[in-house]
Amino acid sequence: MFDNSLQERIRMTDSPFVEVEGLHYARGETAIFRGIDMVIPRGQVTAIMGPSGTGKTTLLKLVGGQLAPDAGRVRIDGEDVHRLSRKSLFGLRRRMGMLFQSGALFSDLNVYENVAFPLRVHTDLPESMIRDLVLLKLQAVGLRGARELSPAELSGGMARRVALARAIALDPELILYDEPFVGQDPISMGVLVQLIRRLNDALGLTAVVVSHDIKETLSIADYVYVIADGQVMAHGTPESLDVDQDARVRQFVHGEPDGPVPFHYPATDFHADLMDAGGRQ
Numbered sequence: 001m002f003d004n005s006l007q008e009r010i011r012m013t014d015s016p017f018v019e020v021e022g023l024h025y026a027r028g029e030t031a032i033f034r035g036i037d038m039v040i041p042r043g044q045v046t047a048i049m050g051p052s053g054t055g056k057t058t059l060l061k062l063v064g065g066q067l068a069p070d071a072g073r074v075r076i077d078g079e080d081v082h083r084l085s086r087k088s089l090f091g092l093r094r095r096m097g098m099l100f101q102s103g104a105l106f107s108d109l110n111v112y113e114n115v116a117f118p119l120r121v122h123t124d125l126p127e128s129m130i131r132d133l134v135l136l137k138l139q140a141v142g143l144r145g146a147r148e149l150s151p152a153e154l155s156g157g158m159a160r161r162v163a164l165a166r167a168i169a170l171d172p173e174l175i176l177y178d179e180p181f182v183g184q185d186p187i188s189m190g191v192l193v194q195l196i197r198r199l200n201d202a203l204g205l206t207a208v209v210v211s212h213d214i215k216e217t218l219s220i221a222d223y224v225y226v227i228a229d230g231q232v233m234a235h236g237t238p239e240s241l242d243v244d245q246d247a248r249v250r251q252f253v254h255g256e257p258d259g260p261v262p263f264h265y266p267a268t269d270f271h272a273d274l275m276d277a278g279g280r281q
């Protein structure tokens with residue numbers, strides 16, 4: 001069941017677009033989530049933050065239906081994602097844009113064709129309209145002039161912007177951004193931050209942003225969830241998290257190196273490990 005503050009949030013939000021309830025998920029013996037509850041309101045930007053390796057990308061994949069939970073539910077616009085038929089899931093995905101860290105571009109298609117791809121797969125639009133839509137999206141990410149380039153000719157940051165143009169090609173209702181700012185120089189970073197906010201304000205898009213770029217993310221988020229140790233550690237508006245006195249929240253939101261959140265992935269004693277050569281890794 002949702003905790004009290006989440007109940008409050010549901011009341012505040014007329015119609016949540018995504019609801020995550022009692023989500024449990026393990027990879028082998030490792031529990032990634034031990035009961036996650038979240039409400040993503042329609043038309044808002046919700047940020048998901050937390051230490052590296054805590055499961056943020058995994059959570060987006062559970063929301064997008066690429067992974068199935070061990071227990072709990074994800075509902076999008078009222079539909080239980082993991083109980084849908086393949087056909088219905090495909091239909092739901094058409095309404096979602098996803099920008100994943102590993103979301104590589106198709107290497108044998110140029111920039112233009114990469115962005116046109118979802119339009120060709122999911123619609124019967126005439127070529128002239130496809131062209132207009134592709135150029136519009138490329139213009140939005142500042143890469144209209146790069147449309148003839150192949151992915152191999154792009155920098156990492158440019159490739160992410162093309163991937164973003166592709167993710168918004170179908171004007172999705174929900175967009176999941178996994179580290180959208182990685183590899184961006186300060187100018188394109190600023191443009192992307194504004195673009196994410198503008199897509200949301202102008203088109204009423206519901207956005208979920210996973211990012212380690214705390215300042216940029218907090219500047220556009222309406223609401224923030226901080227996850228750690230398989231659970232929601234804190235949630236609130238950027239302003240409320242900024243003044244949160246919890247040591248773990250402070251460490252994370254203010255980027256402090258020392259604090260209760262460990263930097264290291266769990267490991268045996270370092271000294272013992274160094275002494276124990278024995279031909280092992």
Ligand SMILES: Nc1ncnc2c1ncn2[C@@H]1O[C@H](COP(=O)(O)OP(=O)(O)OP(=O)(O)O)[C@@H](O)[C@H]1O
Binds near residue numbers: 050053055057
């Ligand atoms: N395909 C996989 N097989 C097995 N374990 C995986 C796989 N993908 C991720 N994991 C594990 O699941 C955990 C969560 O990974 P995930 O990528 O969701 O974290 P994250 O919070 O997005 O990390 P980061 O902030 O560093 O991108 C990690 O411990 C990782 O080692």
